[in-house]
Amino acid sequence: MALRVTRLLLPAGGFALEAGRAAQKARLHVSAARRLEYGWWAxxxxxxxxxxxxxxxxxxxxxxxxxxxxxxxxxKLADKLGMLYMPEADNFYLDKMSGEAEPLPLDFNGMCSLEKFYTNPKAADGNSYRLQMWMYAMRLLQYSDAIEHLLSTGQGVILERSPFSDVVFLDAMFKQGYIRKECVQHYDEIKNISICEFLPPHLVVYVDSPAEEVQKKLRQSGKPYLQNVPLEYLKSIEESYKKTFLPEIREKAEVLTYDATEAQDVERVVEDIEYLKFEKGPWLEQDDVSYHHMRMLAEDKHRVATLTHIPRFLPEITIGAHDYDEKYYAYRALPGKKYAPGYNEDAGDKLIWFK
Known part of the structure; x- marks a missing residue:
């Protein structure tokens, strides 16, 4: 059974994937317990x-x-422009959005490790590609959260990276021999059937920092696993940005480029953004009907997650039925995961029989 790149293990009665939605609070039953969402009737x-x-x-x-x-x-841009800032998605994005008190074990978050990637990028267990595929799924879910927020409130969103630029890491991994050609083919197929469901960012702001400077900053970060990131890997990321991603995204979105020093002048960046006319890209072609369908997709996190699933055997992201079964029941055995939120006595939920 293929290992899905989003959390497989769903609590009975509800989806654990529904990032960004608050858990229903325990209360006395006075009417049908339903969460109001945007839909066809709205x-x-x-x-x-x-x-x-x-x-x-x-x-x-x-x-x-x-x-x-x-x-x-x-x-800083978000503060200046009155927009919502979303930090870069990481391994535990689902846990943060679903309100977990503590991040769940890696077994329930992609079965991959960022630390392991930087210390042993050629690990024989396929960690590198599992990480890449999981991070693409997390960025896709976060991007759907950004779209949902924009269309629901009108407030703009500023992200660190997006699923559109995620490919630069895949390119760098392949160039450095961290992943196989079959992994690239699998990623391309997944991206082709998922990214087309979303519109690209209106604007991409690229901070151009030389790989040598990046490596120096990583060594000063204090994180042991970042001390020995290969310079060639960092150069491959930089090259992929400049030769692949930026030329492609420029055809359908505005692009502003700054070096590391210029990027510190936030006032200048804000002024440049204000001068942009945003006269290109698919956003110009949208109307209330297309926004309606886009919002319906963005709020359905399970549907978004399913976009990253295809029935293909790939050793890096495939587990057997017995392993799957073991992890499923291990997840269900966690406090608060046996039943829907609000109905788990082991998690301290009260008055369950009155709901």
Whole structure:
């Protein structure tokens, strides 16, 4: 049975994948317990997206190499423009969005490790490609959260990287011999059937930091697993950005490029954004009907996750039926995972019989 790149183990009565949705609180039963969501009836009764859109109702992706300063720039831009800042998704994005008190073990978060990748990128167990595939799925889910927020509130969102730029890591891994050609083919197939369901960012801000400077900053970070990131790997990421991603995204989105020093001048970046006319890209072709369908997809996290599943055997991301069964019951045995949220006595839920 193929190992899905999103969490396989769903609690009875609800999806554990529904990132960004608060758990239902325990309460006395006074009516049918239903979570109000946007749907066909809301649209039929007159709810529209375009009236709430403003000048800064945009998706902005801040991209760059590791330790390039993109995170600091993204957060400052969000503060200046009144937009929502979403930090870069990591291995535990699902846990953060579903409100876990502590991150669940890696067995329930992709069965992959970022630390292991940097210390042993050619590990024989296929960790490198599992990590890459899992991170693509997390970025796709986060991007759906960004789209949902934009269309629901009108507030723009600033992200660190996006599923559109995720390919730079795949390219670098393959060039360095960390993954096989079959993994690249699998990734391309997954991306082709999933990324087409979403519109690209309105704007990509690229922070251009030389690989040598990036390596120096990584060694000063204090994280042991980042001390020996190969310079060639960092150069491959930089090259993929400049030769593959940026030329392609420029055809359908605005692009602003700054070196590491220029990126620290937030006022200048804000001024440059204000001068952009945003006269290209598929966002210009949208109307309330297409926004409606886009919002319906974005709020259905299980449907978004399923976009990354194809029935193909690949040793790096495939587990047997017995292993799957073992992990499934291990997940269900965790506190609060046996039943739907609010109905688990082992998690301290009260008055269960009155709900």
């Amino acid at each position: 649209y039929a009764l007159g709810e529209r997206t375009t009236p709430r859109l403003t000048q800064y109702s945009k998706i902005i992706s801040v991209d760059g190499n590791l330790a390039s300063g993109k995170g600091a720039l993204a957060q």
